[in-house]
Amino acid sequence: MVFKKRRVKLEDIARKLNISIATVSRALDKNPRVKKSTQEKVFKTAEEMGYMPNQIAKSLSSGKTNIIGVLIPRYDEPFFIEVCRGIDQYARNHNYKILISSSRNSYQFEKENLISFERGLVDGIILSPTHETENVAHLNDLTSKGMPMVLFDNIREEVSGADHVMIDDIKSSFDAVEFLIKKGRKKIAFIGGIKQKKVFQDRFTGYKSALNKYKIPLNEELVLHCNSLDREFEDREILDFFKHLTTTPDAVFTCTDNYGLLAMKTLLKTEKKIPEEVAVIGFGDLGLGEVFVPTLTCVSQPSFEMGQKAAELLIKQLNEPEDILHKKTVVKLETKLTQREST
Amino acid sequence: MVFKKRRVKLEDIARKLNISIATVSRALDKNPRVKKSTQEKVFKTAEEMGYMPNQIAKSLSSGKTNIIGVLIPRYDEPFFIEVCRGIDQYARNHNYKILISSSRNSYQFEKENLISFERGLVDGIILSPTHETENVAHLNDLTSKGMPMVLFDNIREEVSGADHVMIDDIKSSFDAVEFLIKKGRKKIAFIGGIKQKKVFQDRFTGYKSALNKYKIPLNEELVLHCNSLDREFEDREILDFFKHLTTTPDAVFTCTDNYGLLAMKTLLKTEKKIPEEVAVIGFGDLGLGEVFVPTLTCVSQPSFEMGQKAAELLIKQLNEPEDILHKKTVVKLETKLTQREST
DNA sequence: CTGTTAGCGCATTCAC
């Protein structure tokens, strides 16, 4: 029964009421200059005829789409989804929708997605650059053209004109590792992610400086930088790491929840007692850690809030007068260590 | 689109080259009717001037946005994200983007989101109705207006004009429970989700009919229909369920992976051996089950493929001539039981 | 092969 019927438009209801399109438009806009009685007539007729405004036409005419483009490196990472939820919530409350795209960890796809955003579909962009993104010219190019932009997670300070939302990765991991040290742990393993990502570099820095503060020498054997971009391979990589250790760690600090869980899983397989023999701390706190047995202690990152904040900053930019120079703002959100059974 | 600098448009490059806008448009379109040499000039100049087509104007003019609207009940459910990934992949390969929205398990929000889709932003819709959605008039209304639509997951057969993508929930759970029975389990608990969802009703039906086939009486005490829509509360609900049992089950069949993990967690807390004393089967197979210790046996649902299939069906609808009657198609995808350590 | 013209649906300026 699907016949694409022509949509009713302003003109249709104008003709029916014998008034002009302009009046109908104003009436629906609740413009006070329109007589109450006509306004009511218009609303009533619009309702009866099943009028539905055309968003595209509105956008073309107004020059804004009320859509925020969000670009994340991958979908299957709860952290990014959580950030998106935060963005979505704030955006929705401010009459914006979000268009999420994934760059699938590829610099090439990142650029392509950005180009399609630039085609006028979105009013502004929130993104987390991929680890492959060394050159940020494409980002600076966009901001210099006046595209409002907010970066989060894998921050690139070099991008001017964009706001930044971040956490203090160095301090967060420093605190976590210090916590382990204060619990008497000395052989603390580190499992990080792709070295190219600033967040992972920073978390490694925090780890090293905690060791340093307590005069614990860095044992390279206990350090793993996961290179996998895929769940499957992360698994294997971590398994191998533990298998080939000659020193047995008494604690493990990992840069994501998932690494933490995989570490615990591997340790449990080899009959290690957690936390008695080995303590484990993850990073993120996205729900998984609470389900595992034992539950995972971790650095709680305010993912949802990061999204909200990013959306807030972007929408603020969108409301700035066009001819003003945007002043870059950087927001650092707080993390905290959430203690559970693994420590 | 709030660009501080004015964007270059067709007119600009037309003027520069002293040709008409139409020719520029056609040239960029690689229309064979335009001379090779002009085409090249146009491309070169467009490049130099940094021309970027305006997607909104294109859409208004062409009547299509090349955007697929996707409406899911919640973001924080890996199943839905996985389906979205599938949709995204297929859509991308066919020159479509996807606009994901969440109805946050609310019928009201579902309707609101659909209305905003109806405003012309999307060419078609893929959705999983919420459990609250009893009346599907709003969906039939949309399809009858000619909006292409595909439903998945919480299918509502009453929706005419929309294609459906599903799995055989009854058979899948029947098979899983039968598997447990054949392993000698007799006191099989059932943990389902919100009763209003057809998928959960069906999985319960499958459970019951397996018991029935093997003459095992249904013990109501061993049945839980989780009502929580929130991770936090699911946790509590399942904990309570096990706490108050007077019969100890020797197996648990759950309707989601997460329930399965929570069940295992609770059982482990009470020192039960898995699978020796209690076997557990989950439903979904979205990665989490592989991380847990022990790993979770589950019904593997082809989530990604569901998304791909849904996108395929929708795009097929989009390419149908407008004046033709759409023939509703229903696709049923295969599931399989993936055995792991919990059984 | 290329130009002219007429929309697409709505907002908005300028009259009256």
Next chain:
DNA sequence: GTGAATGCGCTAACAG
């Protein structure tokens, strides 16, 4: 208060 006219940037039908 309301209407007529113009423009948003691009596509497409129709000429030539």
